[in-house]
Amino acid sequence: MTEVLTSYLLQNKSLSIPGLGTIYIERIPAQTDFVNKQILPPGYHFRFDKYFDAPDKDFFTYISRVKDIADYEAIKWYNEWAYEFRGRLRNDTEEVWPNVGSFRKDSSGEIAFQSAGAIPTYEKPSPATRIVRTHTQATMLVGDREVTRDIIHQDGENFAEETVYREKDSWWIYALIIGAIAASALFFHFYKKGFNPASLGNQQRIEISG
Numbered sequence: 001m002t003e004v005l006t007s008y009l010l011q012n013k014s015l016s017i018p019g020l021g022t023i024y025i026e027r028i029p030a031q032t033d034f035v036n037k038q039i040l041p042p043g044y045h046f047r048f049d050k051y052f053d054a055p056d057k058d059f060f061t062y063i064s065r066v067k068d069i070a071d072y073e074a075i076k077w078y079n080e081w082a083y084e085f086r087g088r089l090r091n092d093t094e095e096v097w098p099n100v101g102s103f104r105k106d107s108s109g110e111i112a113f114q115s116a117g118a119i120p121t122y123e124k125p126s127p128a129t130r131i132v133r134t135h136t137q138a139t140m141l142v143g144d145r146e147v148t149r150d151i152i153h154q155d156g157e158n159f160a161e162e163t164v165y166r167e168k169d170s171w172w173i174y175a176l177i178i179g180a181i182a183a184s185a186l187f188f189h190f191y192k193k194g195f196n197p198a199s200l201g202n203q204q205r206i207e208i209s210g
Helices: 002-012 057-067 071-090 149-155 157-169 171-193
Strands: 014-017 021-028 031-033 038-040 043-049 095-097 101-105 111-115 139-142 145-148
Touching (some): 002 021, 002 057, 021 111, 043 111, 071 095
Antiparallel strands (some): 014 021, 021 043, 031 038
């Protein structure tokens, strides 16, 4: 019986036992082994959860197919097996499930599960060598120049003065922009008022009554 259940568990990653709980296959992430210069593959082990114990329909379909019986017979057969399994645990009998783990009743009356250990896999560790680069230089863009941090630190004041000089040297660009804006405003004014000297003054007439 347990061989059939173990096969289902390995294929579907979980197996529910009515009135008892569910056995899960839990994945352990890959880990780095610095001492042996390798990365260990992900691991898997069995975990028990007592808060869910209802098998799904696919499980009974699997049992009926493997044992070549009808679905209702598979449900009856599994429920009877689970009832007997729980009964043995209530009588303080330790139930060992080969290659999965063991169940027993603890001092508080709760069912405790002890995993059989890591589930064997075909994955192998991968070699990994840690590389520390001590002479690499990261570059950055300062103005129109691409420089490294060492150049900034070594050049010191000269680099700072050159940057300020470049900023001062470009003042005429801003002057051209301001001049272009002013010329555009004058053109628009003459276009509306006409191109004559009088258009520069105030053309409103003021009458004084005497």
